[in-house]
Amino acid sequence: MRGTQQLNHACVQELIDRQLPEGGWPFSSDTAQAAVEPTALALLALPSNSLRERDAAIRLLLRMQNANGSWPAFSGDDGGGSGLTGLALYALNRCCAQGAAANRAVHWLIESRGWESHWLWKWKFRTSDRHVRFDPDKFGWPWMPETVSWVVPTAYSLLALKHVRGISQREHVEHRIRRGVEMLYDRICPAGGWNAGNGVAYGVPLAPHPDATAVALLALLSEPLNDLMTASLGWLERRAETCFAPWSLAWTVLALDAFGRPTELLTDRLFCITEHGPINDCATLAVASLALRCGEGLNVFGVDS
Amino acid sequence: MKVDRRTFLAGSLGLTAGAAATALLDKPKYLVNRKQRRSRVAVLRAESYSEDLGQILRSGLDLFYLNVRGKTVLLKPNLVDYIPGNHINTHPFLVFAAVECFRRLGAKSVLVGEGPGHQRDTELVLLESGFSEELRQQKVPFVDLNRDELVMTRLLANYTGMKHLWLPRTVLKADFVVTMPKVKTHHWSGVTLSMKNMFGVVPGTKYGWPKNILHWKGIQESILDICATVPVHFVIADAIVSMEGNGPLNGHPRPLNRIVLADDPVAADATCARLMGLDPARITHIQVGAQFLGNDSIERIDQVAEAVGAPANPFEAVPEFQHLRVTGSAERDP
Numbered sequence: 001m002r003g004t005q006q007l008n009h010a011c012v013q014e015l016i017d018r019q020l021p022e023g024g025w026p027f028s029s030d031t032a033q034a035a036v037e038p039t040a041l042a043l044l045a046l047p048s049n050s051l052r053e054r055d056a057a058i059r060l061l062l063r064m065q066n067a068n069g070s071w072p073a074f075s076g077d078d079g080g081g082s083g084l085t086g087l088a089l090y091a092l093n094r095c096c097a098q099g100a101a102a103n104r105a106v107h108w109l110i111e112s113r114g115w116e117s118h119w120l121w122k123w124k125f126r127t128s129d130r131h132v133r134f135d136p137d138k139f140g141w142p143w144m145p146e147t148v149s150w151v152v153p154t155a156y157s158l159l160a161l162k163h164v165r166g167i168s169q170r171e172h173v174e175h176r177i178r179r180g181v182e183m184l185y186d187r188i189c190p191a192g193g194w195n196a197g198n199g200v201a202y203g204v205p206l207a208p209h210p211d212a213t214a215v216a217l218l219a220l221l222s223e224p225l226n227d228l229m230t231a232s233l234g235w236l237e238r239r240a241e242t243c244f245a246p247w248s249l250a251w252t253v254l255a256l257d258a259f260g261r262p263t264e265l266l267t268d269r270l271f272c273i274t275e276h277g278p279i280n281d282c283a284t285l286a287v288a289s290l291a292l293r294c295g296e297g298l299n300v301f302g303v304d305s
Numbered sequence: 306m307k308v309d310r311r312t313f314l315a316g317s318l319g320l321t322a323g324a325a326a327t328a329l330l331d332k333p334k335y336l337v338n339r340k341q342r343r344s345r346v347a348v349l350r351a352e353s354y355s356e357d358l359g360q361i362l363r364s365g366l367d368l369f370y371l372n373v374r375g376k377t378v379l380l381k382p383n384l385v386d387y388i389p390g391n392h393i394n395t396h397p398f399l400v401f402a403a404v405e406c407f408r409r410l411g412a413k414s415v416l417v418g419e420g421p422g423h424q425r426d427t428e429l430v431l432l433e434s435g436f437s438e439e440l441r442q443q444k445v446p447f448v449d450l451n452r453d454e455l456v457m458t459r460l461l462a463n464y465t466g467m468k469h470l471w472l473p474r475t476v477l478k479a480d481f482v483v484t485m486p487k488v489k490t491h492h493w494s495g496v497t498l499s500m501k502n503m504f505g506v507v508p509g510t511k512y513g514w515p516k517n518i519l520h521w522k523g524i525q526e527s528i529l530d531i532c533a534t535v536p537v538h539f540v541i542a543d544a545i546v547s548m549e550g551n552g553p554l555n556g557h558p559r560p561l562n563r564i565v566l567a568d569d570p571v572a573a574d575a576t577c578a579r580l581m582g583l584d585p586a587r588i589t590h591i592q593v594g595a596q597f598l599g600n601d602s603i604e605r606i607d608q609v610a611e612a613v614g615a616p617a618n619p620f621e622a623v624p625e626f627q628h629l630r631v632t633g634s635a636e637r638d639p
Contacts, residue, residue, distance in 0.1 A: 027452035027453075027510065028449070028452060028453065031454035031474075033454040035452075037510070073510050077455075083513060131492070142513070143513020144511070144518060146518070147513065147517040147518050147520075147521055148517060150514065150515075150517070152514070153513070195424075196424075196514045196515055201492070201555075202492055202551050202555070204551060204555045207386070207388055209426070211426050244432055245426050245429035245433075246428070247425075247426045248429050281449070281452065284428075
């Protein structure tokens with residue numbers, strides 16, 4: 001049986017083999033349409049000695065950036081911007097590929113907001129549309145323009161804005177970070193954890209999802225630990241006991257490891273799942289690779305990464 | 306009754322808005338007419354999921370003389386999420402019975418595809434709802450429609466004003482699309498049946514989780530645009546155990562002990578609504594869909610198996626959709 005490092009090398013090699021000629025990755029290895037989420041995650045997963053592949057991925061992400069500073073969801077997408085802009089910016093920041101592209105992305109993130117922040121919709125959600133429990137004053141980022149805020153795009157955007165360096169609009173950035181953090185706390189499920197973004201609908205508490213919970217926790221990592229975060233970590237740990245899906249399991253390992261919680265058993269399980277593969281989805285393969293590296297003390301979403 | 310000026314003004318505004326909305330939906334906005342002269346529906350009895358669903362389905366499909374020989378068949382079940390104990394998804398036994406039937410009918414390939422609207426981890430839903438193991442054992446390819454290659458597609462109806470949608474290549478390439486809904490009430494759209502089930506072909510990669518843009522553009526309108534653009538060739542609806550109340554996730558199980566087959570999604574949904582004790586004429590996407598997507602009237606639907614009766618107690622619905630319930634006209638419990 002291979003060790004974790006060897007398996008991780010195999011994952012990285014598999015990612016390299018699946019890299020498209022233009023430098024990006026599709027979700028499914030059966031297709032040839034580069035998408036931003038697998039590309040950004042694969043870029044984060046590539047070790048620093050994969051210079052050529054990293055360079056190609058960075059170049060592709062920079063080419064894909066929309067004129068307004070946002071990123072599309074996939075190659076060929078229209079130019080309005082997507083909720084994956086934060087993840088693309090985070091990946092580029094981690095690879096020290098900043099500069100004008102980062103400034104334009106930050107500007108877009110400052111301007112982009114869920115529609116519940118608009119006075120008209122705020123009024124609607126306060127008066128006539130009260131089936132979903134949330135405070136429209138606490139807003140984050142949508143998946144696409146002209147829709148309301150959701151957990152994953154908000155968490156990706158927070159990750160990006162919290163780690164961006166050397167940009168000029170620090171005060172605006174700080175303001176959006178605060179609103180985004182408030183939004184995550186507001187949309188939390190009653191027993192901790194997050195799903196797509198509705199904690200309670202029609203008076204019924206909704207179930208959290210492991211991946212959304214993990215990404216939200218990673219986005220809140222630098223915040224002071226509070227009861228909501230502790231409850232969410234507890235929920236994630238309990239949920240992980242019966243989780244065998246690599247995408248959710250890998251995000252769970254990354255989040256629990258970032259918070260200093262034990263992950264050995266989960267990493268072992270992820271190891272077995274990855275080894276017995278194949279993991280056809282490139283985004284999942286990349287997150288699995290990132291999670292397996294936690295055992296070596298490397299967490300790309302951790303404080304010290 | 307005394308009506309003050311404020312009440313009168315508010316009432317007038319409400320009436321004007323209502324009339325405008327009705328006019329908007331009444332005005333034909335479709336570029337394609339998929340309506341057949343007559344439609345076929347078969348309501349089949351199945352007491353539980355432990356019955357031989359393959360046998361029931363085979364005898365039901367024989368009533369339709371389907372020609373799928375050499376075709377790529379895409380089965381689109383309703384897989385929303387996994388909540389232990391909640392009957393929210395199309396049952397895997399029914400889906401795999403359908404796989405077997407279409408293979409026997411000579412299909413070149415049979416795929417299962419879905420793009421869950423809430424849960425981003427489709428594999429988690431497959432694993433926990435019992436699909437993964439069967440997919441592997443029966444060697445059935447599964448396509449996560451949320452993460453498939455996307456093609457910009459012109460909409461063949463214009464109820465949302467969106468003009469185009471990015472749609473999964475797998476769906477567009479399939480020769481024969483079978484929508485396999487779980488029969489449920491739904492807190493935003495009244496019901497979720499074969500037409501609403503087609504929301505699952507809209508990719509999360511582009512439109513997010515949930516596919517929020519479709520809510521903002523209007524759920525009923527989005528259903529019409531999607532069903533005009535992606536032809537539904539056949540319906541196999543899971544009404545063995547349905548859901549009533551606060552669907553699609555948090556309602557209560559309601560056994561109907563039926564499988565509904567149809568060669569027309571509007572006819573299927575109108576029939577399912579009747580089985581639920583709901584009035585299809587009060588469900589906007591069925592009513593408007595009957596102009597160009599299929600038949601909703603009993604006169605144009607050939608019931609080729611069991612007769613359709615309304616239950617003594619119509620399905621429970623959230624307060625906004627109480628008006629769908631047909632009360633006081635129960636014939637018999639089907």
